[in-house]
Amino acid sequence: MFPAPRPTHVWRLTWVCVAFAAGLALPQSSLADAPLQNRDTFEAVRDADLQLATIGWRLSVANAALCDRLEPGLGLQLHTLDQFDSASRDAAKTHFGFATPVAIEGVIADGPAARAGLRQDDSLVRVGPVAIATLTGKQGTTQRLVAAQRAIAALAPDQPIEVEAIRAGAPIKATVQPLPACRTRFELRLSSDYNASADGTMVQISSQFLEAYTPEQVAGAVAHEFSHNILHHRDRLEARGVDFGMLSGFGANVKYFRQTETQADLLSVYLLANAGYPPQASVAFWKRFGPSKAGGIFRSRSHPHWRDRIATLEAEIAKVETISARPAIPGLIAERSQPLDGNWQAILVRAR
Ligand SMILES: [Zn+2]
Structure with a gap:
C-alpha cells in the first residue's frame, strides 16, 4: 500500500512508543505516497526533514548539560544519493546536484554551519578528519549517511571543524565552530x-x-x-x-x-x-x-x-x-x- 521511496537502515531492539497503522478510512499521506521524482516532492521531503532536524537541533543543544554522550552540533541536515531508489536516483542527482555521495540537504537557520557559510546542496568531501569517499554503504540504503553521521558525532563536541565541499562544481572550504549537542x-x-x-x-x-x-x-x-x-x-x-x-x-x-x-x-x-x-x-x-x-x-x-x-x-x-x-x-x-x-x-x- 505504501511505497518505500527512502528505505531506512535496519535497527535492532527499537521500541515503538506510539504507533497507529493507517487504515483505509484515513486520508493518504502526500509525502508517503507521491513518487519521489519531481521537484515538488523532493522539496517537500527536504522541508519535512528540515522541520524535524530543527526540532532535534533545538532539543539537542539546549539540553546538552543533561546528556553524557555529546557530539559537535553543526546544524547540518545531510542526505545521501544512495537512499533514493533506482526509479528516482537520476532525478535526485540532478535536483540536488550531488557531486559526492553525501551532501547537505539543508542547514539549520542561524546554526553553526549556516554562520560558517555552508548551504544546502553543497556536496561534502571532508568533515574534519572524516573523508566522505572512504565511507561505504549499499545502494538503496542510508548506510553511508549513518556512517557519516556516526563518524562526525565521534569528533570533539566543541572544537572547530574544517569542512571541504563542492558547490556548483567548485571546491569550497568553511570552518565551523560547533555547539555541544546531545548525541542522537x-x-x-x-x-x-x-x-x-x-x-x-x-x-x-x-x-x-x-x-x-x-x-x-x-x-x-x-x-x-x-x-x-x-x-x-x-x-x-x-x-x-x-x-x-x-x-x-x-x-x-x-x-x-x-x-x-x-x-x-x-x-x-x-x-x-x-x-x-x-x-x-x-x-x-x-x-x-x-x-x-x-x-x-x-x-x-x-x-x-x-x-x-x-x-x-x-x-x-x-x-x-x-x-x-x-x-x-x-x-x-x-x-x-x-x-x-x-x-x-x-x-x-x-x-x-
Ligand atoms: Zn516511549
Missing part, C-alpha cells in the same frame, strides 16, 4: 502511519505527524523519544532482560516498560522547557493522539493510559514552572546509571 540522530520515516520510536542512538518519527500535528506537538512527541535515549532506557531494559517484541505487554516486562514510558514523559517536559518550547505541547499532543489512536482496541498494555500520562505531564509541568534556571535538570538524570526498579506506580499520576 533524528530520522524522518516517510509513512502515512503514525509512528514514533527510539533505539538508544536514534529517534525516528513518521512524516504523518508533521502533516497532521503542529510543530510544537511534534516537538512534544520527539522530546518523549529523545528522553528514552538520554536516560539510556534501551540499555537499562536490556539489563532487565525484557522482551521488546510481542511479549512486551505481558508478565514482568510491563512494569519496566511503564516505568521507562513514565520517566520519558517526565523528562520530556524539561527538554521542552529548556529548548524554549511550551512544555504544555506534550499535553496537547496526548490530548489529540490519545483519544483517537491510543484508546480502545489500540490500547497498549505496556504503556500507561493516555489520561494518566496527561495527568502526570501536567503535574510535572507545574513543577518545572517553579524553576527559573535553564537548563532545568530533574533528578531522573542523576539516577540514570541505576537499574530500573519497575516501580512505575510511584511516578505515575492518576487522572481524576
